[in-house]
Amino acid sequence: MFLRQLEPRTARTTAEVLNFALWPLAILTVLHRVFINAVNYHITNDFTPVYNASLAFLNHRPVYNANFSSTDPAYLYPPSGTLLISPLALIDPEKSRWAFILVNAMALLLAWYLLLKLFNYTLNSVAAPALLLAMFVSETVTNTLAFTNINGCLFMAMLVFIHLLLKRRDLWAGVALGLTIAVKGPLLAPLLLIPLVRGQWKVFITALGIPVALNLLAWPLIVDYKQFWTRTLPYLSEARDYFNSAIVGNAGYYGVAEWLTWTMRITVGVLVLISLWLLYRYYREDEVFYICNTSGILITAAMLLGPLGQMYYSMFLFPMLMTVVLRNSLLRNWPAWVAIFGFMSYDKWLSDRWQSIGRDLEYLRTTFGWGLLLIVVFCVLGDRYLAARRDGRLEAGKSLDPAWMHPEWVADEPEVTLAPRTKAAASY
Template sequence: MFLRQLEPRTARTTAEVIKFALWPLAVMTVLNRVFIKAVNGFITDDYRPVYQASLDFLNGRPVYTANFDSVDPHYLYPPSGTLLIAPIAAIDYEKSRWLFIALNAIAILIAWYLLLRLFRYTANSVAAPALLLAMFMSETVINTLVFTNVNGCVLLAELIFIHLLLKRRDLWAGAALGLSIAVKPTLAPLLLIALVRGQWKVFITALGVPIALTAIAWPLSKDPEKFLTRTAPYIFESRDYFNSAIVGNGEYYGLPPWLTWGMRLVMGVLVMLTLWLLYRYYRDDEVFFVCTASGVLLTASFLLSSLGQMYYSMMLFPFLMTVVLRNSVLRNWPAWLAIFGFMSYDKWLSDRWQHVGRNLEYLRITFGWGLLLLVVFCVLGDRYLAARRDGRLPFEIDPAWMRSAPDSRDPASASAEPRDTVAADSVRSRNGSASEQQKRISVEG
């Protein structure tokens, strides 16, 4: 049956034409990224310090010995992460690195499938090859594999967490999040989503798993206390290299601290207002709320914390996929200009205009994250103001056209399975239009 799917056929519909065109492009791109670019590697090697630390851990030697005065990648994982990753040093460096590349590539592919299922698409839909190609064309996937970082596994943990959270399997959702936090705290802001949804059991395993792993790793490590006294303070320091957070670029360009803090505070206020609007009007629209709020939280953490690196943007894939929903905040060109800034693999360094090219290359990630947060705030703010003018605030802020039946020409509904209305339209189907609500209130009164 599988081989029949590979049989060359002439496309009869537009959807088939797109699928037949995109699948070879997507598959060959994946193979190139995994077996050519990743195996070739690059000057930046995130894996070597991880392998060395794992080897030191297995042989009872000190782990936290990095020279923080250099700009080379440093080993920053806590003892719990060291315990989880240590088995990779059981074989020689080269084979271990290939295995780690394969592990992350497989994790990204599983995350790709879970992302399709989250939005009710199948591997037979047009969305499948389009999403796969887009993911492996992005800077975040390419450099995760080339630098041999653990971000692919963190993305998989995020998708598992979201799926289990939506299914109300709280302890398992927390366990998936806890395993990722045990290695690196990138996904820790997602605990806020569990908090506002009242899913308290998530915290039991999300915090319990890294605590338990730390308790196991601590007596097995030669110098675990050095993580707290030496490595942790460095993590919370801002640096002016390989840092696309506001504070990182502020230090690189010599901005005064008051200006850097001012920008961070303004963006922080916009983020809080955005999250309030999402919670107030969209918390019952579960897929939209969880994916959009997680995207806002993670983008804010990249932009406003002490360290933000471009390939962290991999964790925004669930947010970007909300574009297929009719009430998505990403259905406008400024949003995708922002996404280009932090997702594109293009380099803007110029031999002819060196100063301008350098600024474009160094600032596009920061501007991209910032513009994305601004776009989300403006879209939701515009909906809020329009709803207030129309007297719809007690019920919803989506305009009327978003409540209508999906257009068959809409790519969000093309080649997809029948949608679960609870996932994308639960609020609108339950509440109806503002006028219907008003009629119901008047009749019941």
Template structure:
């Protein structure tokens, strides 16, 4: 059957033309990123301190000994994360790095498949090669593999969490999130999604898994307490290098603290209003709400907290995929200008216009995250004001071209590509645009 699928034939539809054109590009891009760029590596090597920490852990030597005055990558995982990555110390450093690359590449491919299924697409749809190509062309996937860090596994944990959360399998959803939190706190904001949906059992395993792993790792470690007395302090500090958050770039460009805090608070207010509108009017449209709210929360954490790095943007793939839903907040060009800022692998350093090129390169991620949050706020705010002005808030805030308001005052039941709930009172099953081949 597989060989039959690979048999060369002429496309008969536009969808088949796109698939036949993009599958070779997607597959070859994956192979290039995994076996060429990643294996070649780069001056930035996130794996070296991880391997050294694993080696120190299994040999009962101190782990948290990094000199934080240097700009080299530091080992920042929790003791529970050290326990999880310890097996790599059994291999030669180069073999261990290759294994880490393959594991993360496999995790990203697994996340790609789960993302397709989350929005009800199959491998035979035109979306499959488009999404695969877009993911592996992005800076976030490319540098995750080239720098050899664990973000691919974190993305897979996020997709598993979202799938299980939507299926109301709370304990298993929490376990998937907990494994991620045992290594690094990137996905911690997603606990607020479970809280908003009243899925309390998620917290049992999401917090229990890292606590249990820490309890196991503690007596096996030489200096586990140093993470909390030394490394944690560094994590809460704002560094002015390799940091695209508002405080990070603010310190790099020498902004006054009051101005940095004004920008952070202002953006925080926009985020809170956006989250309130999502909760108030979309929480029963489960797929849209979970993916959009998680994207807003994660983007806000990258932008507003002490550390935000460009390749964290990988965790926004579920949010970006909502563009296939009719009520998506991303169906406008400013949203994708923002996405270009933090996803593009392009470099803007210029030999001719050095100062301008450097500023564009350093600020495009910050501006991209910020613009994305502004777009979400503006789209939701415009929908709310329009619905209020037209006296249809009780039916939700989706524009009438998405969900017409019936004249009899009852919730419309007309089947649409991607219905959204009305004021949280009617359950809606989101269905993406049909783009099957």
């Protein structure tokens, strides 16, 4: 039966045409990204400091002794993360790196499948190859594999968290999120706001308990445990002016005045708070829409407004971007996709002919992309709110969507008998 699916046939429908075209493109792109691009040498190497730290941990040598004056990647995982990733050093560096690439690739494929299931798509749908291709041509997936970063595993854990949260399996949802916090600290911690406002308190037991327990377990095993808290953690709270697409990072690079930097951060922060409030008040019953958009806003805000935001963190926005398939999506407009191009495209804008302009475009496109995405979401929600208020449709917990976005609403409304028009009404 499986082999019959591979039999060359002439497509008869538009869906078949798209499937026949997209599946080969998607599969070959995945193979290229995993086995060619990722295995090739890259100047940026996130794996070596992690491997060296794991090796030092297993041999009871200092772990937190990175040189922060260098622009090379430094080891920044918390003690709980050191404990979890230490098995990497059980084999030689080259084979360990290849294994880590494969683990991340498999995690990304599982995340792709979970994302399809989240929006009720099957592997037979056109969405399956389209999403797979979109993920693996993006900068975030390409460089996560090439730099051999752990973000693919964290993204899978995020999708597991969302699925379990929707199924009200709160303790297990907390386990998934807690492991990401244990490995990479606060990167996905803002997602805790979602169970908080939904009243899913049990999530916090495991989401916070697991990192605390793992840190306590790692304490006697790491010879320089205190160095993380006294040296590495303060460095993480600082905003560096290189490889940093957060507002404060690019502001530092271009020498923007501090008052203007804070003005931009506060202004965007206000837009974020208003967007989150509108989503909670009017969309919380539409669970997939609410959770995916809220998670995207929270993570984008953390990357843009925090001390460090790197382009390949945009992977965690895929659930929000996938909402474009929903009729009431906030992203069905061209400015949203200008923003998405800014932080998802693998294209380089560095120019040999126009060096200054090209450098600015390359360094700023991620920052502007994240910022524009938050502005678009705020504007769409704000426009829907104002339209609903004009029409008298404001009601807590009820969607701001106009009726044309939901044809089923019209079918459910009671039939209204209209009185015959008068001549005056007819002429009007």
